[in-house]
Amino acid sequence: xxxxxxxxxxxxxxxxxxxxxxxxxxxxxxxxxxxxxxxxxxxxxxxxxxxxxxxxxxxxxxxxxxxxxxxxxxxxxxxxxxxxxxxxxxxxxxxxxxxxxxxxxxxxxxxxxxxxxxxxxxxxxxxxxxxxxxxxxxxxxxxxxxxxxxxxxxxxxxxxxxxxxxxxxxxxxxxxxxxxxxxxxxxxxxxxxxxxxxxxxxxxxxxxxxxxxxxxxxxxxxxxxxxxxxxxxxxxxxxxxxxxxxxxxxxxxxxxxxxxxxxxxxxxxxxxxxxxxxxxxxxxxxxxxxxxxxxxxxxxxxxxxxxxxxxxxxxxxxxxxxxxxxxxxxxxxxxxxxxxxxxxxxxxxxxxxxxxxxxxxxxxxxxxxxxxxxxxxxxxxxxxxxxxxxxxxxxxxxxxxxxxxxxxxxxxxxxxxxxxxxxxxxxxxxxxxxxxxxxxxxxxxxxxxxxxxxxxxxxxxxxxxxxxxxxxxxxxxxxxxxxxxxxxxxxxxxxxxxxxxxxxxxxxxxxxxxxxxxxxxxxxxxxxxxxxxxxxxxxxxxxxxxxxxxxxxxxxxxxxxxxxxxxxxxxxxxxxxxxxxxxxxxxxxxxxxxxxxxxxxxxxxxxxxxxxxxxxxxxxxxxxxxxxxxxxxxxxxxxxxxxxxxxxxxxxxxxxxxxxxxxxxxxxxxxxxxxxxxxxxxxxxxxxxxxxxxxxxxxxxxxxxxx
Numbered sequence: 001x002x003x004x005x006x007x008x009x010x011x012x013x014x015x016x017x018x019x020x021x022x023x024x025x026x027x028x029x030x031x032x033x034x035x036x037x038x039x040x041x042x043x044x045x046x047x048x049x050x051x052x053x054x055x056x057x058x059x060x061x062x063x064x065x066x067x068x069x070x071x072x073x074x075x076x077x078x079x080x081x082x083x084x085x086x087x088x089x090x091x092x093x094x095x096x097x098x099x100x101x102x103x104x105x106x107x108x109x110x111x112x113x114x115x116x117x118x119x120x121x122x123x124x125x126x127x128x129x130x131x132x133x134x135x136x137x138x139x140x141x142x143x144x145x146x147x148x149x150x151x152x153x154x155x156x157x158x159x160x161x162x163x164x165x166x167x168x169x170x171x172x173x174x175x176x177x178x179x180x181x182x183x184x185x186x187x188x189x190x191x192x193x194x195x196x197x198x199x200x201x202x203x204x205x206x207x208x209x210x211x212x213x214x215x216x217x218x219x220x221x222x223x224x225x226x227x228x229x230x231x232x233x234x235x236x237x238x239x240x241x242x243x244x245x246x247x248x249x250x251x252x253x254x255x256x257x258x259x260x261x262x263x264x265x266x267x268x269x270x271x272x273x274x275x276x277x278x279x280x281x282x283x284x285x286x287x288x289x290x291x292x293x294x295x296x297x298x299x300x301x302x303x304x305x306x307x308x309x310x311x312x313x314x315x316x317x318x319x320x321x322x323x324x325x326x327x328x329x330x331x332x333x334x335x336x337x338x339x340x341x342x343x344x345x346x347x348x349x350x351x352x353x354x355x356x357x358x359x360x361x362x363x364x365x366x367x368x369x370x371x372x373x374x375x376x377x378x379x380x381x382x383x384x385x386x387x388x389x390x391x392x393x394x395x396x397x398x399x400x401x402x403x404x405x406x407x408x409x410x411x412x413x414x415x416x417x418x419x420x421x422x423x424x425x426x427x428x429x430x431x432x433x434x435x436x437x438x439x440x441x442x443x444x445x446x447x448x449x450x451x452x453x454x455x456x457x458x459x460x461x462x463x464x465x466x467x468x469x470x471x472x473x474x475x476x477x478x479x480x481x482x483x484x485x486x487x488x489x490x491x492x493x494x495x496x497x498x499x500x501x502x503x504x505x506x507x508x509x510x511x512x513x514x515x516x517x518x519x520x521x522x523x524x525x526x527x528x529x530x531x532x533x534x535x536x537x538x539x540x541x542x543x544x545x546x547x548x549x550x551x552x553x554x555x556x557x558x559x560x561x562x563x564x565x566x567x568x569x570x571x572x573x574x575x576x577x578x579x580x581x582x583x584x585x586x587x588x589x590x591x592x593x594x595x596x597x598x599x600x601x602x603x604x605x606x607x608x609x610x611x612x613x614x615x616x617x618x619x620x621x622x623x624x625x626x627x628x629x630x631x632x633x634x635x636x637x638x639x640x641x642x643x644x645x646x647x648x649x650x651x652x653x654x655x656x657x658x659x660x661x662x663x664x665x666x667x668x669x670x671x672x673x674x675x676x677x678x679x680x681x682x683x684x685x686x687x688x689x690x691x692x693x694x695x696x697x698x699x700x701x702x703x704x705x706x707x
Contacts, residue, residue: 004468006163006164006165006470007116007119007120007123007163007164008164009120009123009124009126009127009164009166010127012120012124014043014120015040015043015045015104015120015121015124016040016041017040017041017042018038018039018040018041018047018124018128018131019038019039019040019041020036020037020038020132020136021037021038021039022035022036022037022038023035023036023136025053026050028050028079028080028081028086028088028089028092029082029083029086029089031089031092031093032053033050033051033052033053033088033092034050034051034052034053034136034137035048035049035050036048036049036050036051036132036136037049037075037076038128040104040121040124043104043121044071044102044104044105045101045102045103045104045121045124045125046073046075046101046102047075047099047100047101047102047125047128047129048075048076048078048079048098048099048100048101049062049097049098049099049129049132050079050088050091050092050097050098050099051092051097051132051133051136051137052092052095052096052097053092055137055138055139057095058095058096058097058133058137058139059094059095059096060133060139060141060142060143060144061095061096061097061143061144061145061146061543061547062091062096062097062098062099062126062129062133062143062144062145062146063087063091063096063097063098063099063146063148063539064098064099064100064122064125064126064129064145064146064147064148064167065078065087065098065099065100065148065149065153066103066122066147066148066149066153066156066157066160067100067103067149067152067153068149068150068151068152068153069152070101070102070103070105070118071102071103071105072102072105073102074100074101074102074103074105075100075101075102076100077100078098078100083692084522084530084532084533084692084693085520085521085522085532089693090536090693093693094540094693096543097129097133097143099125099126099129099145101121101122101125103117103118103121103122103156104117104121105117115458115459115461115462115463116163116462116463117462118156118159118160118460118461118462119156119159119160119163119164119461119462119463120462122147122156122160123160123164123166126145126147126166126167127166129143129145130142130143130145144168144169144543144546144547145166145167145168146167146168146169146170146171146539146542146543146546147160147161147167147169147170147171148170148171148172148173148535148539149172149173150172150173150174150518150519150520150535151173151174151175151176151483151484151518152460152461153172153173154172154173154174154175154176154475154484155172155175155176155457155460155461155465156460156461156462157170157171157172157175158170158172158175158461158465158469158492159461159462159463159465161469161470161471161473162463162465162466162468162469162470163462163463164470165470165471167470167471168471168472168543168546168547169471169472169473169474169542169543169545169546170469170471170472170473170474170542171473171474171475171476171535171538171539171542172473172475172476173475173476173477173520173531173535174476174477174478174481174483174484174518174531175475175477175484175488175489175492176457176483176484176488177430177457177465177488177491177492178453178454178457178464178465179426179430179433179451179453179454179457180453180457180484180485180488181253181453181456181457181460182250182253182257182417182420182452182453182456183232183420183421183424183453184232184233184234184483184484184485185247185250185253185483186250186417186418186419186420186421187228187229187232187234187418187421188229188234188247188482188483189247189250189357189414189417189418190225190228190229190418190419191225191226191228191229191234192242192247192357193282193286193355193357193415193418194221194222194225194282195218195222195225195226196355198217198218198222199239199242201214201216201217201218202214202226202236202239203239203240206236206237206239206240207240207676207701207703208589208590208676208700208701208702208703209588209589209590209591209702209703209705210590210703211590214226214236221282228435230562230563230564231432231435231562231563232421232432232433232435232485232563233432233485233486233487233488233563233564234482234485234563235479235480235481235482235485235486235564235565236564237479237480237515238480238481238482238517240480240527241482241517241523241525241528242482247357247358250358250414250417251358251374251388251389251414252389254358254389254413254414254417255389255390257417257420257452258413260450260452260455261448261449261450261452264416264420264423264448265412265413265416267446268283268416268419269283269412269416271446272446273445273446274419274423274445274446275419275422276415276416283415283416283419286355286411286415287355287411287412287415288350288354288355288356288359288409288410288411288412289409289410289411289412290348290350290408290409290410291364291406291407291408291409292346292347292348292406292407292408292409293346293347293403293404293405293406293407294344294345294346294347294401294402294403294404294405294407295345295346295347295403296344296345296403297342297344297345297398297401297402297403298342298343298344298345298382299340299342299398299399300340300341300342301340301341301342301343301382301384302341303341305379305380306341306379306384308379309376309377309378309379309380309382309384341384342384342385342394342398343382343383343384343385344361344382344383344385344401344407345381345382345383346383346407346409348409350378350381350409354378355411355415356375356376356377356378356383356411357411357414358411358413358414358415359374359375359378359383359409359410359411359414360372360373360374360375360388360391360409360410360411361373361374361375361383361385361407361408361409362407362408362410363397363401363405363406363407364405364406364407364408365405365406366400366401366402366404366405366406367400368392368397368400368401368405371392371397372388372390372391372392373385373388373391373392373394373397373398374386374387374388374389374391375409383409385398420448421433421436422436422444422445423443423445423446423447423448424447424448424451424452424453425437425443425445425447426451426453428441429491430491431563432485432487432563465492465495466495466499467492467494467495467496467497467498467499468496468499469496469507469508471507471546472507472508472542472545472546473496473507473508473509473542474508474509474510474511474538474541474542474545474552475489475492475493475508475509475510475511476489476510476511476512476513476531476534476535476538477489477510477511477512477513477565478512478513478516478517478518478531479512479513479514479515479516479565479567480514480515480516480517480528481516481517481518482517482518483518484518485563486512486564486565487560487563487564487565489510489512490510490558490560490565492510493508493510493555496508505554505555508555509552509553509554509555510555510556511534511538511553511555511556511575511576511577511578512556512558512565512567512576512578513529513531513534513576513577513578514529514567514578514580514698515527515528515529515698515699516528516529516530516531520532520535524625525625526620526623526624526625526627526676526678526699527623527676527678527699527701528699529680529697529698529699530697532693533693533694533695533696533697534576534577534578534696536693536694537577537685537694537696538552538577540685540694541553553575553576553577553608553609553610553611554575554576554608555575555576556574556575556576557573557574557575568580569582570606571605571606571607571608572606572607572608572609572659572660573608573609574608575608576608576611577608577611577612577696578608578696578697578698579605579606579607579608579614579661579681579683579696579698580605580606580698581603581604581605581663581679581680581681581698581699581700582603582604582605582700583601583602583603583663583677583678583679583700583701583702584601584602584603584643584702585599585600585601585677585702585703585704586599586600586643587602587643588702589702589703590702590703590704590705591702591703591704591705592705592707593669593704593705593706593707594706594707595669595670595671595672595706595707596668596669596670597668597669597706598666598667598668598669599666599667599668599669599677599704600643600644600646600664600665600666601619601663601664601665601666601667601677601679601702602640602643602646602662602663602664603617603662603663603679603681603700604660604661604662604663605617605660605661605662605663605681605698606659606660606661607658607659607660607683609659611683611685611696612658612659612683612684612685612686612687612696613654613657613658613659613683613684613686613687614652614654614658614659614660614661614681614682614683614687615633615682615683615684615687615688615689615695616630616631616633616652616681616682616689617631617652617661617663617679617680617681617682618630618631618679618680618682619631619650619663619665619667619677619678619679619680620677620678620680621667621675621677622675622676622677623675623676623677623678627678627680629650629665631650631651631652631663631665632649632650632651632652633651633652633654634651634652634653634654635653635654635656636653636654636655636656637653637654637655637660637661637662638653638662640662646664646666647664648666649664649665650664650665650666651663651664651665652664652681658687661681663679663681665679669704669706671706672706672707673706674703674704674705674706675703675704675705675706676701676702676703676704677701677702677703677704678699678700678701678702679699679700680697680698680699681697681698681699682695682696682697683695683696683697684696
């Protein structure tokens with residue numbers, strides 16, 4: 001490899017004069033900490049440092065969080081969190097300082113042509129944290145630094161650890177690759193549009209114990225859309241909660257894309273090779289492009305009906321509170337709609353099945369002419385106004401509208417974007433695009449002049465991923481991720497391997513997590529586990545790796561076929577942190593019984609070697625997300641040859657080393673119906689029962705059919 005020139009904060013001419021304007025003791029989650037707030041003179045860069053209150057509790061390291069979309073005052077976004085989401089409490093309770101900045105951003109998106117600002121501002125903030133550790137905390141030794149973030153924050157994390165030598169390690173989480181944005185959002189939105197009437201069938205087929213195939217009830221168009229999104233890497237398990245993800249940030253990205261390639265939105269509807277030009281095709285069928293008039297305006301609608309409207313549609317996004325969630329930070333840019341769920345009735349006939357995603361209303365007459373509103377969902381002919389990006393605030397516009405005002409309803413651009421990925425085929429190394437290549441490697445569809453994905457990646461991160469980290473890296477990806485498809489983390493691992501060969505293992509780890517989605521916040525669903533404990537443990541492990549030479553658990557063993565990542569069923573040799581668990585009901589994934597019968601449950605569990613000990617387990621026999629059946633912990637795993645030999649009590653039996661477990665239980669089902677039962681296993685590095693932050697979990701599901 002050629003010698004790389006790294007950015008040196010000492011040579012920066014922009015971020016040169018940091019200062020502290022707040023120094024006080026605060027409390028989070030019952031933990032006292034010393035809070036510093038400050039900024040850099042003559043710049044937009046602001047920051048927060050949270051140190052352990054006492055010098056003797058500070059272990060000489062800091063964890064620096066990078067938000068997916070910084071600004072405008074993001075440096076305080078992590079304050080006020082509760083429970084396991086409290087990253088400040090995690091850091092401080094583990095002897096580290098917590099660092100966050102707004103990356104000198106006055107907006108949620110790129111606010112400067114100098115994309116390097118992201119990692120430069122972060123690096124200067126990190127260096128000043130070291131200064132504060134010495135001058136304010138009296139810590140004289142070297143202070144180690146570790147940078148981390150998820151989604152867009154993962155892009156920034158890679159940029160920081162590749163373009164500078166400021167941090168000793170990094171933990172990028174649910175990462176994309178240079179070709180990811182906005183293509184992953186396009187292909188997902190296309191599939192959602194085509195498959196929106198097959199969601200119940202898809203979910204039924206994905207869940208444990210189904211007798212149906214996913215494509216059983218699909219027509220050819222629906223099969224093609226499903227195969228396309230799956231081959232691109234969208235995990236089938238992600239359909240379980242498709243409503244919560246919806247079209248993601250497509251609404252926010254759309255205006256920038258139209259500015260970058262305006263002719264595409266005409267070509268799509270007029271030129272051969274584009275879906276919109278196909279006579280009688282789904283794009284034309286779902287297109288709404290109507291000039292009409294307002295018939296009625298309702299400023300406050302019934303909340304129950306609005307809830308039904310949301311359930312009926314896919315447009316469920318709401319404005320965010322400005323915080324920095326991995327899966328929701330983009331929402332902070334959405335303009336507000338009236339909290340009373342206002343709606344419009346128009347004179348046009350929208351049909352029995354209008355496609356409402358991405359629909360806008362442009363006012364063409366009256367006092368509000370020129371204003372644009374975003375429609376969240378159409379229900380019973382009512383156009384509910386919701387939050388939108390670069391649209392008017394419904395609080396201001398809707399009360400000024402009048403019956404008879406002319407309006408233009410349009411979702412043309414939104415539909416056009418949904419197959420843009422077909423016309424943006426990148427290099428051959430991105431194999432999921434092979435479905436859009438002919439046998440000789442040439443694209444099947446007309447190609448746009450420029451690949452926009454690289455510009456998105458660079459503007460959001462500051463640089464493109466190279467696979468050349470300057471410090472230790474543990475990357476984590478979710479196998480049910482609907483936004484950063486799991487293969488993308490493997491793509492980066494491949495770049496590291498290409499650059500470092502056999503020495504790659506001295507620098508890099510990739511851990512996959514089952515039953516985890518894009519966001520880290522625990523949604524409280526029975527069938528999802530948060531990856532936040534793995535993230536916290538990864539931060540501690542990367543610190544041990546960099547500071548003490550203690551190598552972390554090996555990368556998760558995996559293979560990729562058809563765009564999908566597959567990992568070994570058994571946890572002992574799979575690598576990573578998460579344990580494996582395989583729940584059976586009466587010996588299978590589906591148990592069919594009569595009302596009044598008892599089902600015997602059994603789950604075998606294994607931890608990746610050397611990652612900790614099992615601490616406990618729970619059952620949920622009827623999909624109760626609280627997992628109400630807490631199991632007795634027993635030492636010694638009984639030898640069981642058949643389900644009839646299982647112990648009668650609900651208990652978890654642990655091996656002597658704590659790395660293997662057998663979960664046993666039973667439940668009597670009195671009523672007819674279909675039930676989903678779950679077992680959840682817990683493990684922790686030191687085997688502590690009550691560790692809030694680093695208790696790793698996994699789940700397994702079975703289906704009970706009671707006749």
